[in-house]
Amino acid sequence: MQKSKGITIQRHIIEQERLFPQATGDFTGLLWDLSIAAKIISREVNKAGLAEILGLTGGVNIHGEAVKKLDVYANERICKSMEHGGHLCIMASEENEDVVPVPDEFPKGKYVLMFDPLDGSSNIDANVSVGTIFSIYRRKTTGKEATVDDCLRKGTEQVAAGYIVYGSSTMMVYTTGHGVYGFTLDPSIGEFLLSHEKIKIPPKGKIYSINEGNTYVWDEGTRRYVSYLKENDSLTGRPYSLRYIGSLVADFHRNLLYGGIFLYPADYKDPGKPKPKLRLLYEANPLAFIVEQAGGMASTGRERIMDIQATELHQKVPLVIGSKEDVLTYEKFFSQKGK
Ligand code: AHG
Ligand code: MN
Ligand code: MN
Numbered sequence: 642m643q644k645s646k647g648i649t650i651q652r653h654i655i656e657q658e659r660l661f662p663q664a665t666g667d668f669t670g671l672l673w674d675l676s677i678a679a680k681i682i683s684r685e686v687n688k689a690g691l692a693e694i695l696g697l698t699g700g701v702n703i704h705g706e707a708v709k710k711l712d713v714y715a716n717e718r719i720c721k722s723m724e725h726g727g728h729l730c731i732m733a734s735e736e737n738e739d740v741v742p743v744p745d746e747f748p749k750g751k752y753v754l755m756f757d758p759l760d761g762s763s764n765i766d767a768n769v770s771v772g773t774i775f776s777i778y779r780r781k782t783t784g785k786e787a788t789v790d791d792c793l794r795k796g797t798e799q800v801a802a803g804y805i806v807y808g809s810s811t812m813m814v815y816t817t818g819h820g821v822y823g824f825t826l827d828p829s830i831g832e833f834l835l836s837h838e839k840i841k842i843p844p845k846g847k848i849y850s851i852n853e854g855n856t857y858v859w860d861e862g863t864r865r866y867v868s869y870l871k872e873n874d875s876l877t878g879r880p881y882s883l884r885y886i887g888s889l890v891a892d893f894h895r896n897l898l899y900g901g902i903f904l905y906p907a908d909y910k911d912p913g914k915p916k917p918k919l920r921l922l923y924e925a926n927p928l929a930f931i932v933e934q935a936g937g938m939a940s941t942g943r944e945r946i947m948d949i950q951a952t953e954l955h956q957k958v959p960l961v962i963g964s965k966e967d968v969l970t971y972e973k974f975f976s977q978k979g980k
Pocket of ligand 1: 757759762
């Protein structure tokens with residue numbers, strides 16, 4: 642066992658901060674607050690099957706999807722845990738149409754937080770893994786108040802990103818641009834302990850993850866790529882195995898550890914108007930930062946996810962993410978498409 646395995650996330654964050662001699666401790670406090678919110682959400686997710694909290698609120702989020710109570714809970718929990726720490730100037734959440742300002746009574750900091758409070762929430766009732774995804778930027782506007790422009794950024798500007806997966810155990814995985822670290826929650830002491838150091842994704846995998854029921858709306862390139870993965874050719878390690886949970890965080894986490902590729906291509910039902918599903922700021926960018934730090938790739942099929950300049954808070958993008966060789970092969974198929 643490496644000697645730092647088993648240290649608490651708190652200590653790890655402080656040690657990471659030492660890599661930046663000019664750091665003020667602000668960022669450390671921010672990540673620490675997030676890890677507390679994660680523990681509280683984890684507790685609620687674990688109780689979901691018992692509590693009345695299960696079921697639909699009857700509300701519909703801005704994407705027109707039914708909102709489960711735990712989404713609302715996780716969203717409120719993160720906003721409440723993060724607004725008073727003095728680290729943030731503004732937030733944006735998948736569940737809120739507009740930016741979430743830090744209320745006037747609290748001190749403002751220099752960081753911007755964007756998050757998907759509960760990813761994969763349609764799976765909760767069946768006791769399947771769900772997650773939280775977050776992305777952190779430094780403020781860029783200089784006026785009195787932070788604005789939406791502080792959120793409309795390129796993924797390359799992220800200073801940290803991570804996710805929490807509420808699975809058979811709860812894990813928090815994050816990067817500050819110096820490798821990817823994973824912590825497992827020890828429920829008996831209520832601490833996240835370092836369990837996965839310097840995570841690297843295998844350069845090529847054996848797993849593909851895609852909602853194959855959507856084949857009829859895919860572009861030609863994606864269709865040919867997925868058929869290719871299913872051909873039998875032991876020299877190139879095919880066929881691949883299909884694994885699709887339907888919770889992005891959980892699908893991504895498995896592929897990060899085992900190698901493989903996750904794809905959510907655009908829907909080409911109307912070929913002139915391709916419709917992607919996943920969100921750039923809350924889902925694609927943070928996972929792209931993590932996968933690149935782990936040696937993998939994240940692409941739309943034609944461009945690097947983190948190079949996209951966001952123009953809307955709830956912008957959606959095609960997402961192809963995972964082992965480098967797999968994503969590169971997909972890009973080749975996609976460029977030869979003829980949609
Ligand atoms: P969310 O629960 O935050 O709205 O995200 C759902 C996403 C993502 O978790 C998953 O990969 C994808 O939706 C699954 O979509 P399909 O059911 O269309 O396959
Ligand atoms: Mn999501
Ligand atoms: Mn969500």
